[in-house]
Amino acid sequence: MSEDDLLETPLAGLHRAAGARMVPFAGYHMPVQYEGIIAEHLWTREKAGLFDVSHMGIVDLIAHDGRAETAARALEALVPADIAALKPGRQRYTQFLNEAGGILDDLMVARPAEHADRLTLVVNAACKREDIALMESRLADAVDIVPREDLALIALQGPQAEAVLAAHDPVVAAMPFMGVGRARIAGVELGLTRSGYTGEDGYELAVPADRVAQVWQALTGDERVKPIGLGARDSLRLEAGLCLYGHDLDTTTTPVEADLLWSIQKRRRTEGGFAGFERIRSDIENGPARRRVGFRIEGRAPAREGAEVVAGGKTVGILTSGGFAPSLGAPIAMGYVDSDHAGEGTAVEIMVRGRALAATVAPMPFVPHGYKR
Amino acid sequence: MKKYTEDHEWVAIEGDTATVGISSYAQAQLGDVVFVEVPEAGRAVTKGGDAAVVESVKAASEVYAPASGTVSAGNDALADNPALVNEDPEGAGWFFQMTLADPAELDGLMDEAAYKAYLETL
Numbered sequence: 001m002s003e004d005d006l007l008e009t010p011l012a013g014l015h016r017a018a019g020a021r022m023v024p025f026a027g028y029h030m031p032v033q034y035e036g037i038i039a040e041h042l043w044t045r046e047k048a049g050l051f052d053v054s055h056m057g058i059v060d061l062i063a064h065d066g067r068a069e070t071a072a073r074a075l076e077a078l079v080p081a082d083i084a085a086l087k088p089g090r091q092r093y094t095q096f097l098n099e100a101g102g103i104l105d106d107l108m109v110a111r112p113a114e115h116a117d118r119l120t121l122v123v124n125a126a127c128k129r130e131d132i133a134l135m136e137s138r139l140a141d142a143v144d145i146v147p148r149e150d151l152a153l154i155a156l157q158g159p160q161a162e163a164v165l166a167a168h169d170p171v172v173a174a175m176p177f178m179g180v181g182r183a184r185i186a187g188v189e190l191g192l193t194r195s196g197y198t199g200e201d202g203y204e205l206a207v208p209a210d211r212v213a214q215v216w217q218a219l220t221g222d223e224r225v226k227p228i229g230l231g232a233r234d235s236l237r238l239e240a241g242l243c244l245y246g247h248d249l250d251t252t253t254t255p256v257e258a259d260l261l262w263s264i265q266k267r268r269r270t271e272g273g274f275a276g277f278e279r280i281r282s283d284i285e286n287g288p289a290r291r292r293v294g295f296r297i298e299g300r301a302p303a304r305e306g307a308e309v310v311a312g313g314k315t316v317g318i319l320t321s322g323g324f325a326p327s328l329g330a331p332i333a334m335g336y337v338d339s340d341h342a343g344e345g346t347a348v349e350i351m352v353r354g355r356a357l358a359a360t361v362a363p364m365p366f367v368p369h370g371y372k373r
Numbered sequence: 374m375k376k377y378t379e380d381h382e383w384v385a386i387e388g389d390t391a392t393v394g395i396s397s398y399a400q401a402q403l404g405d406v407v408f409v410e411v412p413e414a415g416r417a418v419t420k421g422g423d424a425a426v427v428e429s430v431k432a433a434s435e436v437y438a439p440a441s442g443t444v445s446a447g448n449d450a451l452a453d454n455p456a457l458v459n460e461d462p463e464g465a466g467w468f469f470q471m472t473l474a475d476p477a478e479l480d481g482l483m484d485e486a487a488y489k490a491y492l493e494t495l
Contacts, residue, residue: 032431033404036404036405037404037405037429037430037431041430231430234431235430300407300408300452300455301408301428302407302408302433304432304433323430323431324407324408324428324430331408353410353426
């Protein structure tokens with residue numbers, strides 16, 4: 001894709017005016033940083049960071065029979081989570097799986113309380129076209145699949161996020177983690193969820209695209225809030241132990257290998273009825289041959305995606321994400337290793353430029369989550 | 374005399390000794406530097422070959438030798454304080470010193486004015 005084909009979010013002009021460095025990402029011009037990744041990362045951990053994630057796809061599934069339960073049952077053919085059990089005003093994390101149990105995308109599924117007829121999905125930017133095509137081919141008998149191009153998505157993340165938003169609308173303070181609601185922020189009526197991708201407490205706000213600049217400017221006008229780029233978004237999610245699709249998850253990884261079994265509720269594990277169930281059942285019964293784990297690396301040199309993990313002179317795995325953790329001042333990574341090397345505390349070596357760096361399989365998250373349960 | 378490469382390294386030349394680092398432009402492009410691997414004294418380097426590695430939060434970048442020769446010192450201060458590369462890229466944030474095999478190899482590099490003009494074209 002050439003530079004000219006890149007899309008812009010409704011906030012691109014404000015990013016440039018704020019001095020952001022814009023980079024191509026998933027078909028969009030996106031801000032990778034404003035003042036610097038480390039400063040933005042630490043600000044989000046201490047105060048509140050505002051992220052433009054409008055490149056992501058918001059898709060409504062509107063049931064033909066007007067019942068959200070129907071949309072939930074239909075969607076369950078493609079994802080392993082218990083969507084039927086999702087209560088109004090709640091959302092859940094899950095994955096689109098292929099027939100072999102490989103992950104096509106990971107996504108959030110929300111059941112908004114104010115609409116009895118639908119679910120709202122948030123999918124990754126790079127996968128949204130394929131996700132929509134998959135749903136069109138498999139779910140169109142039961143639901144209308146409606147990409148919400150009229151909405152922009154922004155995320156306010158960090159320990160001060162609640163106080164910042166509650167000053168606009170106190171209703172947000174009562175929302176639980178993974179709750180779905182509506183609020184009036186900077187004069188704009190919008191849908192929001194209490195969730196995010198940083199490990200911090202926070203919210204994702206779906207804002208009418210033609211009003212999002214007004215909301216963005218009001219929030220960044222608060223002295224507790226700074227705009228944060230994709231660079232810090234990546235270092236924050238890595239410290240939080242959260243997967244990045246296309247790196248830590250792809251069609252060659254299953255949710256069980258990826259340590260996402262928690263996202264497959266009990267009914268689905270026994271009943272199945274979703275693409276890839278045979279593989280998932282086998283992974284659960286026999287244990288997966290490899291697992292996603294975290295690594296702490298000695299010294300200061302970061303190890304990156306693609307670096308080999310070695311134990312006893314033999315390759316036992318590969319990194320899928322790795323970098324410097326600003327909150328820890330140390331390198332961290334995640335990747336897949338053979339299951340017999342996946343135990344916490346297992347000593348391994350990670351190969352970087354021909355040198356073996358000493359590392360240890362470490363529990364994730366690397367930095368404790370700040371969710372409001 | 375200070376010269377620059379198209380890869381955004383600076384080279385301060387005194388006789389047959391050169392001090393090498395990355396330019397202010399390069400450090401700004403990289404962002405926060407979190408790790409630098411400099412060559413040890415005595416290592417032979419060849420013009421255009423790998424000499425050092427600089428890592429930002431996001432990615433690793435190679436630093437190439439601007440000329441052939443022998444490394445006489447690496448900047449050990451960068452091991453504990455890689456942020457020196459951001460704070461003082463063309464001073465305390467130097468990467469390594471080397472003895473040049475042939476100082477004429479540096480003749481083709483840009484002086485400061487030419488490098489500034491080069492940056493305008495990027």
